[in-house]
Amino acid sequence: MAGLEAVLRPYVDSGAIPGLVALVARGGEVEVVALGSQGTSGVPMRRDSIARGASITKPLMAALAMILVEDGRLDLDAPVDDLLPELAEPRVLRTPTSELDDTVAADRPITARHLLTSTSGHGFTTVDCPVVPLLIERLHQASMELDRVPAPDEWMRRLSGIPLIHQPGDGWTYNASYDVLGVLLARVAGQDLATLMAERLLDPLGMVDSGFRVPAGKRDRFTTLHGHDDRGDLTVSDEPDGSFAEPPAFASGAGGIVTTVDDMLAFGRMLLAGGGDLLSPESVVSMTTDHTTARQREMGGFFLDGQGWGYGGGVDTSAREPWNVVGRYGWVGGTGTSAYVVPRDGSVDVLLTQVELGGPDSNAVLEAFWTYAATA
Known part of the structure; x- marks a missing residue:
């Protein structure tokens, strides 16, 4: 060999x-x-x-989330809209390929478990979906130029105007859920994500x-x-x-x-x-x-x-x-x-x-x- x-x-x-x-x-x-x-x-x-x-980065984020779950500070199955009010009343495309104004109300709230399993409805899909260009243009998803991404509050404001691709928990879409998760964990902890990850995960593991x-x-x-x-x-x-x-x-x-x-x-x-x-x-x-x-x-x-x-x-x-x-x-x-x-x-x-x-x-x-x- x-x-x-x-x-x-x-x-x-x-x-x-x-x-x-x-x-x-x-x-x-x-x-x-x-x-x-x-x-x-x-x-x-x-x-x-x-x-x-x-x-x-995503597996590290999952580990960080589970640390906060074990702390008793994050409930995987509780609605996230108390900390992420921008997601309190999401609209959902009638089908993944529907026009942007063809939406229905979400039939259940988004939870942290939806974010961890990438089933929240935010993200990329393999079908031709009108949401995807908005993720790229407004949120700079899939861009390697991370210095162009707006601060979390503005990022969430922009996200709130983009429909979900599917009902929470029903489908699977890639990437954006983990940026939402990062904002959620930072708000749970009351500190920025970089500091939180360093203190609770990277430093304890010696990931210098x-x-x-x-x-x-x-x-x-x-x-x-x-x-x-x-x-x-x-x-x-x-x-x-x-x-x-x-x-x-x-x-x-x-x-x-x-x-x-x-x-x-x-x-x-x-x-x-x-x-x-x-x-x-x-x-x-x-x-x-x-x-x-x-x-x-x-x-x-x-x-x-x-x-x-x-x-x-x-x-x-x-x-x-x-x-x-x-x-x-x-x-x-x-x-x-x-x-x-x-x-x-x-x-x-x-x-x-x-x-x-x-x-x-x-x-x-x-x-x-x-x-x-x-x-x-």
């Missing part, structure tokens, strides 16, 4: 991926490779290079390089983000002194974290240890168990790719592809990141590439990494 470097090096040598850091850990055995450069600086990628995590900005003293380890032009060639999307140089107006619970492979290893080991000193085993089981129905998985389309969804991440429910392992939990990020735990063999698998998904080989490197992690 080829080693991890042999599997991943072709993607760097070909120029498809400027640089990456990958980690596969089983118990005390940890295999790490750092290949290529951090970006336009030419500085070699290293084990402690800091990357934009994008949607691998994770957060919603990169301070000047660590910017020499921060990577350049790349996208693709119309021809599929790499372009620079954001430099180390760009969007993450200052604290954001809106700390995105859906995709705003920066992190390292070792920080994500610490998070994964906490889950595999049944929550350690942070969470109860019951909370970890709730996070890593599939909560979707067949209809919701169908609505998830390529987002779920035939698998399930727990709290904050996907859950493999079948060995559909070579990399699927039943019970595997975690998620991918639009900046070319991936972080999973596999309870069956006690592994933590993390890949940070910093090339936006959707271009040539950007998905192939993830699949090669996942296959290696599942079969090595």
